Amino acid sequence: MKPIQANIKHLRALRKLSQERFADELNWTRSVVGSYEEGRSEPPIDRLIDLSNFFNIPIDILVKNDLRKAKDTSFIEVGNKRVLFPVTVNEDNEDLIEIIPTKASAGYLSGYDDPEYIEQLQKIKLPFLPTGTHRAFPIKGDSMLPVKDGAFIVAKFLEDIRDIKNGRTYIILTKDDGLVYKRIYVPEGDTTSLLLSSDNKSYQPYLIARDTVLEIWEFTCCINTQEYDEKELKLSSIMTMFQELKVELESIKQL
Structure with missing residues (x-):
């Protein structure tokens, strides 16, 4: 399953919306929502735009990143869009400090908003x-x-x-x-x-x-x-x- 399909289901759940209610919000059908979430089809560009506007998240983040570990608090407002801001916590829900090693600092520009990049950093x-x-x-x-x-x-x-x-x-x-x-x-x-x-x-x-x-x-x-x-x-x-x-x-x- 591609990230976008898992992301639709996860982001819908964060909003506490049923498939039917979510479909109504986007003027889609419930069967369309189900087909995307179950990986039977992929949303075309016009529906990616719908999703981006609804969740206020850029299309590239919706398509490229697995957001299933993200919570609503994992996003911050930048301009008029929300972007992913990965934060890691320990078992007591306390924020951990990620260490950007010297050899990896050059890659931070491409990985700063990627949960997988942040996840592999020492904490x-x-x-x-x-x-x-x-x-x-x-x-x-x-x-x-x-x-x-x-x-x-x-x-x-x-x-x-x-x-x-x-x-x-x-x-x-x-x-x-x-x-x-x-x-x-x-x-x-x-x-x-x-x-x-x-x-x-x-x-x-x-x-x-x-x-x-x-x-x-x-x-x-x-x-x-x-x-x-x-x-x-x-x-x-x-x-x-x-x-x-x-x-x-x-x-x-x-x-």
Whole structure:
């Protein structure tokens, strides 16, 4: 069975609609709904558009992703559409932190909204973090000194770009640049751009268009790993360091 067929049944169930009621909402017949959910046929493009409009979810997410693990809270509003935001929890329904390993960070741009990509990431729980959804991102290079190459930034997901605090640091995912860690400034009177600045003044600040931003994560803390031997910095070792807190944990001033 293809994802779209399982997704129709799952999303209908999330809305607590019977097949008959769902069919009425879309001006379809109940037998059409049944044929899609049972995998006997596939919806043509006009009915994919109906589904996209009804659930307010882009067609590509409906078609490409298996949404059966998703709840209504797994979607966030971006513009006038909802997009999938995979969140993993433990057996106590507590949010877990996904660790984006250095070698996998280049693939985050294509996998950030894919539940299967997020599912395969290693996960930990850091009880000292404030409420909210957090992920740990690897830092490359020296553009944000004193945060050094090899450190991890633990950051909290920011749902609304309008909540950016001028001059604070964020992990930003953009269509053009992938993942970057920068200090963000909101140009006065400019509602279409953001100014990204490095703390290392050897790097020049630059503007990006707001509509290229896919995700923003607000800095929570920095976990430095420089004191460890390179051989120790395998993902499994980093996870152990996180869990046992045998790393230097420091807050970076946001001034």
